[in-house]
Structures are given as C-alpha cells and as structure tokens.
Amino acid sequence: MFFYQFNDKYSLMTAEPRSGCPIANSLDLVGDRWTLVIVRDMLNGKKRYSEFLESPERITTNILADRLSKLERSGLTTKTLYQSRPKRYEYELTEMGDALLPIVQAMCRWANEYIPGTWVAPKTFMTRKPISTKR
Amino acid sequence: MFFYQFNDKYSLMTAEPRSGCPIANSLDLVGDRWTLVIVRDMLNGKKRYSEFLESPERITTNILADRLSKLERSGLTTKTLYQSRPKRYEYELTEMGDALLPIVQAMCRWANEYIPGTWVAPKTFMTRKPISTKR
DNA sequence: CGCAGTCACTTGCAATTTGCAAGTGACTGG
DNA sequence: CCAGTCACTTGCAAATTGCAAGTGACTGCG
Numbered sequence: 638m639f640f641y642q643f644n645d646k647y648s649l650m651t652a653e654p655r656s657g658c659p660i661a662n663s664l665d666l667v668g669d670r671w672t673l674v675i676v677r678d679m680l681n682g683k684k685r686y687s688e689f690l691e692s693p694e695r696i697t698t699n700i701l702a703d704r705l706s707k708l709e710r711s712g713l714t715t716k717t718l719y720q721s722r723p724k725r726y727e728y729e730l731t732e733m734g735d736a737l738l739p740i741v742q743a744m745c746r747w748a749n750e751y752i753p754g755t756w757v758a759p760k761t762f763m764t765r766k767p768i769s770t771k772r
Numbered sequence: 773m774f775f776y777q778f779n780d781k782y783s784l785m786t787a788e789p790r791s792g793c794p795i796a797n798s799l800d801l802v803g804d805r806w807t808l809v810i811v812r813d814m815l816n817g818k819k820r821y822s823e824f825l826e827s828p829e830r831i832t833t834n835i836l837a838d839r840l841s842k843l844e845r846s847g848l849t850t851k852t853l854y855q856s857r858p859k860r861y862e863y864e865l866t867e868m869g870d871a872l873l874p875i876v877q878a879m880c881r882w883a884n885e886y887i888p889g890t891w892v893a894p895k896t897f898m899t900r901k902p903i904s905t906k907r
Numbered sequence: 908c909g910c911a912g913t914c915a916c917t918t919g920c921a922a923t924t925t926g927c928a929a930g931t932g933a934c935t936g937g
Numbered sequence: 938c939c940a941g942t943c944a945c946t947t948g949c950a951a952a953t954t955g956c957a958a959g960t961g962a963c964t965g966c967g
Contacts, residue, residue, distance in 0.1 A: 656828035659883030659890040670803040693791035723962045733886045740878040748794030751868045755794040
C-alpha cells in the first residue's frame with residue numbers, strides 16, 4: 638500500500654502508480670465506466686445511495702457500494718452521517734472531487750460534438766467553475 | 773450491434789448506449805485504464821505498436837492490440853499501411869480522436885493539482901488546440 | 908401489535924476482462 | 938543460415954463486472 642500526503646490529509650493509493658504521468662495517475666483513480674457517472678451525479682447535487690441508483694445508466698448496488706468506498710479512500714468524496722437511527726450517510730465531493738468538473742465538462746463537449754444523440758447539458762452546468770479558489 | 777453515422781462514415785457501437793448522457797457515452801468509448809494512455813501517446817506523435825509498448829506504464833501486447841482495434845472501430849483512430857512486406861501499420865488519431873485533447877489536458881491539470889509527484893506536461897502540450905476547425 | 912415497505916447495503920455466482928508469459932510468422936542484416 | 942526485430946496471437950490464472958437475491962434496521966399503516 639502507498640500513501641500520499643496533501644493538505645494535512647493522507648489519501649490511500651491502493652497500488653504503486655504505473656508512472657508519474659498525470660493521465661495514467663488520473664485513470665488509476667477515475668478510469669473506469671462508472672466512477673465519473675457517480676461524480677457527475679454528485680456535481681448535480683445528488684448525495685444519497687438511492688439517488689445514484691435512480692440514474693438512467695442503472696448502476697448495480699454492489700458496484701455503487703464499491704465505487705463509493707473507493708472514491709472515499711482516494712479522497713474524492715466524504716461520507717457524513719445525516720441521520721443516526723437507522724444510520725444514513727450522505728456522499729459529497731471534496732474539493733479534489735469537485736475539481737473534476739472541467740474534465741466532466743470537456744467530456745460533455747466532446748461527446749456532443751462527436752457522438753450523435755447525446756444530451757446537451759444546461760449552460761449553467763457547462764459554464765460552472767469548481768469551488769476551488771486556486772489557479 | 774448498433775451503428776451511428778457521422779460525416780459520411782459509420783462507426784460501430786458495440787452495445788446499446790447506457791443512456792443519452794454525454795459522460796456515460798464518452799466513458800463507453802474511453803472509460804478504462806488504458807485507452808487514454810494510448811491516446812496520450814498518439815497526441816505526442818507516437819504511431820507504432822512498438823512505440824506504445826515503450827511507454828513507462830508497460831501496457832501488455834494483448835491489451836494494446838485489443839485497444840487499438842477498439843479505437844479504430846469507434847472511429848477514434850485510423851490504421852494505415854506504411855510498408856508492405858512485412859505489412860506494417862501506423863496508428864493515428866482521427867479528428868474525433870484528436871478532439872480528446874481538451875479532456876487529456878484537463879486530466880493533466882487536475883492530477884498536477886491534486887496528485888503529488890505527477891509530471892508536468894510541457895507548456896506546448898498544455899496550450900495546444902485540437903486540429904478540428906470547428907467551434 | 909403485526910406486517911408490508913423502504914433504504915442501504917452485502918453475498919453468491921456466472922461471465923467478462925485483465926495481466927502475465929510464451930509462442931508465431933514474416934521478414935532483415937550479417 | 939541464423940539470430941534478431943516487429944507485430945501480433947494464444948493460453949491461462951486472477952480480478953472485476955453484472956445480475957439476482959438476501960439482510961438488517963427501521964417507518965407507517967391498519
């Protein structure tokens with residue numbers, strides 16, 4: 638297991654990075670068919686397990702549970718208790734997770750241009766900036 | 773099998789799309805740990821099988837062959853004969869593939885900001901525009 | 908009080924995909 | 938003729954995915 642430090646917090650890297658390449662490293666965290674659809678939902682304000690299940694891609698419960706825990710371990714989301722009996726959690730993007738917005742927006746632009754029939758996201762979404770105050 | 777038409781060419785969709793969402797559709801084409809590292813290499817001018825194998829992520833030959841054929845079937849790359857005996861091909865990005873540049877650049881920016889130790893791409897790469905004359 | 912319903916998961920299992928290694932065929936250069 | 942390179946393909950074990958069903962902790966209703 639490998640760890641890296643960022644802003645007083647430690648995030649878990651579950652394996653040694655394949656290289657120092659920023660693309661390869663990004664893909665090790667979000668390079669699969671489901672992670673970014675969950676991130677997309679979170680960027681659109683969804684927070685609960687059941688809300689993610691309602692999305693049109695029909696993610697299955699085991700994959701959702703797996704990705705939510707991986708997202709948390711990578712430092713992209715937080716899990717907070719909002720109700721104690723029965724225990725219920727809300728999943729929200731951290732600054733690091735929210736900063737994926739430009740990648741998601743670029744994918745939307747690309748798909749709208751090259752994959753016929755893809756939905757066009759609202760202008761408010763496409764022009765939004767990440768919460769991060771940096772850069 | 774499903775097909776879609778774009779600019780007089782047909783690209784093969786190997787399965788029904790999960791939804792009309794541009795993110796989900798993008799991920800169905802490039803949502804895995806290897807495809808975008810090959811695209812990255814092509815954006816950097818690499819064209820041959822052996823060049824892709826030399827990259828530090830050490831892609832294996834079977835995965836490379838599989839991804840090159842999927843990329844071609846999705847319309848992101850072309851395969852052209854540059855030598856006839858023995859037959860040798862060069863793999864190059866189509867306009868659609870080259871248009872992935874903004875996504876790749878956004879991933880670089882994100883990784884450089886949030887994943888310590890990632891390499892910083894040269895400014896020439898980060899400020900480049902896709903060949904597409906559109907938009 | 909009992910029981911159906913919801914929510915958030917977990918478990919089991921078959922099918923697909925991945926990673927690793929070795930093998931193949933068509934040459935090329937010495 | 939023979940080693941070497943290039944571009945793959947094949948075989949196989951291990952990991953991941955997709956699908957379905959099950960579980961535990963409640964809530965609301967009659």
